[in-house]
Amino acid sequence: MNRFPIDEKKLLKILKDMISINSVNSSLSENSNGEMEIANYIAEHLEEIGLETRYQKIGERSANIIGILKGYGNKKTLMLNGHIDTVGIKGMKIDPFCPKYENGRVYGRGSLDMKAGLTAMLIAVDTIVNSGIELKGNVIFAFVGDEEYKSKGTEFLIKEFSADGAIVCEPTNLDIGIAHKGFAWIKVEVFGKLAHGSRPLEGVDAIVKAGKFLTELEDFEREILSKKNHKFLGAPSIHASRIHGGKELSTYPDYCIIDLERRTLPGEDENIIYRELINLIERISEKDKDFKAKLEIFFTRSALEIDEKELIVVSLRNAYEKILKKEPKFTGLSFWTDGAILMEAGIPTVIFGPSGKGLHSAIEFVDFKSVVYTAMILIETIIDFCNR
Numbered sequence: 001m002n003r004f005p006i007d008e009k010k011l012l013k014i015l016k017d018m019i020s021i022n023s024v025n026s027s028l029s030e031n032s033n034g035e036m037e038i039a040n041y042i043a044e045h046l047e048e049i050g051l052e053t054r055y056q057k058i059g060e061r062s063a064n065i066i067g068i069l070k071g072y073g074n075k076k077t078l079m080l081n082g083h084i085d086t087v088g089i090k091g092m093k094i095d096p097f098c099p100k101y102e103n104g105r106v107y108g109r110g111s112l113d114m115k116a117g118l119t120a121m122l123i124a125v126d127t128i129v130n131s132g133i134e135l136k137g138n139v140i141f142a143f144v145g146d147e148e149y150k151s152k153g154t155e156f157l158i159k160e161f162s163a164d165g166a167i168v169c170e171p172t173n174l175d176i177g178i179a180h181k182g183f184a185w186i187k188v189e190v191f192g193k194l195a196h197g198s199r200p201l202e203g204v205d206a207i208v209k210a211g212k213f214l215t216e217l218e219d220f221e222r223e224i225l226s227k228k229n230h231k232f233l234g235a236p237s238i239h240a241s242r243i244h245g246g247k248e249l250s251t252y253p254d255y256c257i258i259d260l261e262r263r264t265l266p267g268e269d270e271n272i273i274y275r276e277l278i279n280l281i282e283r284i285s286e287k288d289k290d291f292k293a294k295l296e297i298f299f300t301r302s303a304l305e306i307d308e309k310e311l312i313v314v315s316l317r318n319a320y321e322k323i324l325k326k327e328p329k330f331t332g333l334s335f336w337t338d339g340a341i342l343m344e345a346g347i348p349t350v351i352f353g354p355s356g357k358g359l360h361s362a363i364e365f366v367d368f369k370s371v372v373y374t375a376m377i378l379i380e381t382i383i384d385f386c387n388r
């Protein structure tokens with residue numbers, strides 16, 4: 001028997017309310033309302049529960065809302081983190097902001113990614129406060145903006161807030177996410193020589209030279225990258241995302257630019273990524289004296305990996321076993337999360353949330369029961385962690 005019954009009606013109402021508030025990231029879509037309305041909705045709830053509520057403006061239409069549940073002792077502080085923005089709605093095959101509850105699923109944009117996680121956070125704090133249980137440590141409920149674009153919200157958050165452990169409530173199918181990849185965005189500029197199309201001896205074709213690089217890149221992925229392996233994440237990867245070059249039909253192009261994305265494993269830092277690619281460029285240059293290229297890594301986000309023995313993982317695992325009466329599955333996630341930023345700031349962080357399908361896709365839904373379980377497990381984790 002669960003000692004803290006969840007008000008499922010209230011949970012469903014909050015989840016539906018949140019889905020019906022359009023909070024498409026305003027950097028991703030021009031005619032979006034941004035995050036202010038959902039931020040206000042969450043703030044009202046936190047205040048109603050009686051939490052100290054803080055507001056951080058992080059942009060024109062973007063904000064963080066933070067609720068602090070104060071403990072009476074000096075024990076561990078836990079942070080729960082969830083992003084309040086969603087991706088856009090283009091191409092969706094359901095009404096994005098008209099939530100529908102059907103066959104145990106709740107449909108709508110952001111249902112899974114991640115308004116269900118936010119709802120579980122709100123219900124968890126609500127249930128704890130209403131049960132009258134007092135904690136010895138603090139809980140920081142961080143509802144952050146702009147995760148889907150540049151993660152400004154969590155970057156802003158860590159300037160002011162820290163914790164002894166954190167859970168990012170992104171959807172994990174109720175598995176415990178202890179690793180995910182990072183990524184790097186890379187620019188490769190290939191240089192040629194401008195010439196009239198009728199003068200092949202004078203021109204160097206930057207686009208054809210860029211082709212050499214792309215061929216090498218494919219070999220590099222097959223022969224080097226695909227042979228690396230991480231227990232939970234498999235192999236890293238690289239792909240060309242964009243290519244641009246050339247001026248007009250009758251001219252040898254002097255410039256071609258390729259943007260790449262490299263998905264990284266824990267421990268693959270900027271140096272490693274740079275060295276691998278510069279090796280490719282040098283190898284081509286040795287065979288082809290006309291090949292000239294420049295490499296720049298212009299944005300990186302680190303991977304996440306947490307030891308299964310970390311207190312936050314142990315606490316979450318205990319809570320999971322208490323509620324679901326079975327052992328949790330530890331997993332690696334295919335997507336990147338704000339957890340990596342928290343981890344880099346020195347906060348041991350784990351990813352845990354509900355199940356469903358279709359994040360960023362045409363039909364998105366969350367399994368309702370999994371949101372209830374997420375809330376129940378969060379409650380037990382909070383009680384365990386904050387009394388240590």
Ligand SMILES: [Zn+2]
Pocket residue numbers: 083113114147170
């Ligand atoms: Zn997300």
